[in-house]
Amino acid sequence: MKTAEQFREQAIKLNLHYWEHHTCAICGEPVGYYFFTCPNYEVIFDSGCGCSFGSNPRPSSWEDVAEFYNMQTSLDVINKMDEFWKWEETE
Known part of the structure; x- marks a missing residue:
């Protein structure tokens, strides 16, 4: 199990700003989280x-x-999420 702090640290380390975790089953638009570096790497769904x-x-x-x-x-x-977050490469 991964913790919130692990995700935050990994996003900072990899300079991530968006994670598309799926697409809408109705129209195909992306659904995901934005990560804003200011003021403190906040998360927006x-x-x-x-x-x-x-x-x-x-x-x-x-x-x-x-x-x-x-x-x-x-x-x-x-496995797809691990590839995006590059867990294997940094753990």
């Missing part, structure tokens, strides 16, 4: 299109990012 979650980006947290990652059960999904 963006549902993209608004078909199912509403259309306005909303404040989120590193805990939400970690929870989304940790709730996955599909090895294919986990």
